[in-house]
Amino acid sequence: MPFGYVSPEQIMKDRADYARKGIARGRAVLVMTYADGILFVAENPSSALHKISEIYDRIAFAAVGKYNEFENLRVAGVRMADLRGYSYDRRDVTGRALANTYAQILGTIFSSGAEKPFEVEITVAEIGETPAEDQLYRLTYDGSVADEHGAVVMGGSAETIGTALREGHRDDIPLGEGLRLAVASIAAADGENDRTISASQLEVAVLDRTRPRRTFRRLADAQLEPLLAAQ
Numbered sequence: 001m002p003f004g005y006v007s008p009e010q011i012m013k014d015r016a017d018y019a020r021k022g023i024a025r026g027r028a029v030l031v032m033t034y035a036d037g038i039l040f041v042a043e044n045p046s047s048a049l050h051k052i053s054e055i056y057d058r059i060a061f062a063a064v065g066k067y068n069e070f071e072n073l074r075v076a077g078v079r080m081a082d083l084r085g086y087s088y089d090r091r092d093v094t095g096r097a098l099a100n101t102y103a104q105i106l107g108t109i110f111s112s113g114a115e116k117p118f119e120v121e122i123t124v125a126e127i128g129e130t131p132a133e134d135q136l137y138r139l140t141y142d143g144s145v146a147d148e149h150g151a152v153v154m155g156g157s158a159e160t161i162g163t164a165l166r167e168g169h170r171d172d173i174p175l176g177e178g179l180r181l182a183v184a185s186i187a188a189a190d191g192e193n194d195r196t197i198s199a200s201q202l203e204v205a206v207l208d209r210t211r212p213r214r215t216f217r218r219l220a221d222a223q224l225e226p227l228l229a230a231q
Contacts (some may be wrong), residue, residue, distance in 0.1 A: 016116045017112060019141035023118030024156050026064040028186050031123045032151040032169055033134050035179040037209045038125045041182040044203040052205045054216035056093045058127045060207050064155035065120035065141075073102060073122060085167040095126030099145055099228045107143025116140050127207040127215050131171055134188035157189035164188055176227040179204065183228065199224035 027043040029160075040062050042051040048161050052062045056076050063070035080101055081093045102122065110117045124137045135150040151169050153162040164185040173181070183202070187195040199221040207215045219227075 007217065011113075016142065018061055018104070019110075019117045019119050023065045023121050023141065023154070026155040028153060028155040028157060028161050029062050029064045029123075030151065030153050030161065030165060030186070031062050031136060031164065032178060032182065033131065033136075033171060034206075035131075035172045035174055036206075037127050037215065038134060038136070038207040039175065039178050039182065040125070040203075040205045041179065041186070042203040043201060045201050046203075048199055050203060052203055052218075054205075054214075055098065055124070056085065056209065058212050058215050059093065059095050059098060059207065060125050060216050061122065062154070063120055063122040065118070069118045070120045070122060073105065073118075073120065076105070077102065077124075092101065093168045095135045095137060099124045099139060101146045102139050103143045103145075106139060106141060110142040110143060123148075123152045123154065125207060127209055129209075131209075153185075161185045163188045175206070176230050179224070179227050180230075199228060227228045 028044040030040070032039050040052040040060065042062065045052050049067055051064065053060065053074050055061050059081065061074050061077060063073070077098050081098065085093045102124065106118055109115060118141055120141060122139050124139070126135045136152050138146045138148050138152050150163050150171070151162070153165060165181065168181045180215050183197050187197050202224060204219040204224055206217060206219065208217055209215065211217070
């Protein structure tokens with residue numbers, strides 16, 4: 001056996017460990033269904049660098065990890081959606097097709113020995129005409145795709161936050177209650193039940209089923225404060 005030989009299994013394990021460590025350093029991002037659509041909540045004090053973005057009419061994107069890497073994926077998704085909608089029909093742009101494209105990109109990069117794996121985890125969400133038609137696709141650094149139901153948590157302390165979130169989540173939860181549940185789950189992740197997260201520390205958006213076509217909208221601090229304060 002040549003000197004310095006490393007098995008393919010060990011190489012892939014090392015690449016996976018590298019990507020997971022980078023993702024775990026990121027602050028949590030939550031995606032969950034609520035009564036009138038899909039809610040996105042991220043602990044993100046920056047007003048310029050977004051973890052949550054619109055992709056198309058009824059599709060949105062949330063990510064955690066290295067900003068420049070998931071921003072490249074977001075831009076690629078917007079271009080693909082615009083091209084497909086222009087060439088065929090706007091209804092032909094689907095979350096499933098976008099998730100498959102991202103899976104191919106991430107899988108190719110992860111398997112390539114020429115570049116490091118992306119330190120990203122992303123969720124593609126598509127809102128349907130009814131709650132039963134809502135779709136959440138979670139993609140990891142190696143291109144794996146999971147069809148999730150109800151809620152997705154990515155980033156640091158994802159397992160702890162996810163457990164707390166799913167305990168209180170239900171399909172018909174109102175927006176305000178869902179937002180407070182998400183924030184409380186993030187705040188309690190480190191065992192600090194008295195930790196307070198203000199509106200200025202949050203990035204929040206929704207895919208709103210009640211809107212006619214452009215369903216994505218961001219919630220500003222002035223809109224978040226009464227929702228967080230209400231009981």
